[in-house]
Amino acid sequence: MIEIENLTKRFGAVQALQGVSFGVSAGRIVGFLGPNGAGKSTCLRILTGLVRADAGSATIDGRPYGELEVPGRSVGVLLGTESFHPGRTGRECLRLAALTQGLPAARVDEVLDEVGLGRAEASRRVGEYSLGMRQRLGVAQALLGDPSALVLDEPTNGLDPQGQRWLSTLLHERAERGCAVLLSSHQLHDVARLAHRVVMIGGGRVLQDVAVAEVADLEELYFGLTEGIDRGRVQLGGVR
Template identity: 50%
Template sequence: MIEVEHLTKRYGPTTAVRDLSFTVRPGHVTGFLGPNGAGKTTTLRMLLGLVAPSGGTATVDGHSFRHHPRGLRHVGALLDAHDVHGGRSARAHLRALARSNRIPAGRVDEVLAEVGLTGTAARRRVGTYSLGMRQRLGIAGALLGEPPVLLFDEPLNGLDPEGVLWVRELFRRLAGEGRTVFVSSHLMSEMEHTADQLVVIGRGELIAAESLTEFAARGTAPTVTVRTPDAGALTMVLTAAGAEVSTYDEETLRVSGVSAGRVGELAFEHRFLLRELTTQAASLERAFMELTADSVEYLAGADAGEARGAGAELREVRR
């Protein structure tokens, strides 16, 4: 189990992590989400003792990682797939890790087979690897000591679709074995298919620590998309029925406040031709955009206005 309590990290006048507290429990894949610059990597590095906190604690099973002898037997981590000596082969790299942590040498070939780096790939110099192969090697290193706790920072970068599916199934299996699996990622669609719990931060502060379902439900309610050649007239009918209507283009409307079924009934009653009637359900991505709108460090053009506007609307509703 991972426990973070009032964790803070300052770099001069900049506070990267501020009074952060959360718990990551075994038996779950917990996604660690936040905009760029939110403090995710700094938090993971403090968990591993690579960065000293300015305040608070970050512990694994009640102890600082520094106090765990033979660390790879307690925590396996992939923080940077490029942090490997390029002149070594994959097998040599893992053998060095195994020796330093008193892990049987036979375990090296087991994890290489598990991540798909066997034969020639295992003997190649890491400097010749693609990013996807480096990610697989990093995952092999994390699994080497069969630890109960695993940390991964953006492990899907550089993987092809087959690799993404493999990682998704791997994380689920590890959690099913009762391990603690903590995964930082910016890929909302993947987290939606992989994680069952979330820790979400922005500007170094906690935004949410809850199940994926609970977090996604905090976003905007489902909306209905309607396409009709009589958009103006249908807008008047829907508004009179209590719906809120906005316009995508001359024929397409976004409707909230009534169900798709009710929109269809009103269109039928008033003889409107519909070319599209679909429901856009609440999603992790939409909830993430809304709830982190004020925490995004860099926003571009229309995306900035949309994200901040969505966040403002949500805060107004909650007052």
């Protein structure tokens, strides 16, 4: 469903990605784990057509993002919540997104219900939202087209424990329906809780690609792999 093949990208003197390859099959959740600056966001931005790779390919259902007829109906994307206009209400933001995808207005209320934003919250301006509420709105926008794949960058940011439990339930339900889910994080515990498989990245390279159930101590494996690349910065639960 999602295929990353030998992605390479340099920004000036910085080698952001070095031959990154991995895939996400239908019905699976893959965690893309690495410290800040490891290359996660660059990889996702290439996958979603925002950055051009120097070499390699990134496809969704066999096609680059730019060749998808209505991208939102194939892949739902959350790469941050800064794009929401702070003066618009949450419902207005989703209605505009639905219009661009040719979706009925009723779909907006469906996804608002799915992410737990009620009528009062949806009627507030996004500028008044907490980070957790903006994350829920971002997930709602990603779900609008009922896509067969999801690409989510740091989706647990700003979520309280209840919100984290909600997100876990939502993503596993989507995976059970055949959705391929790729989520990035620098938080080891988030990935361990959410993912079926983990792709660990550091210094722009894939360090390990392993099923969570097959690893006795994911924390020990991750820290052992990243220590030599980013010595002193990685700690339990994130990056100093």
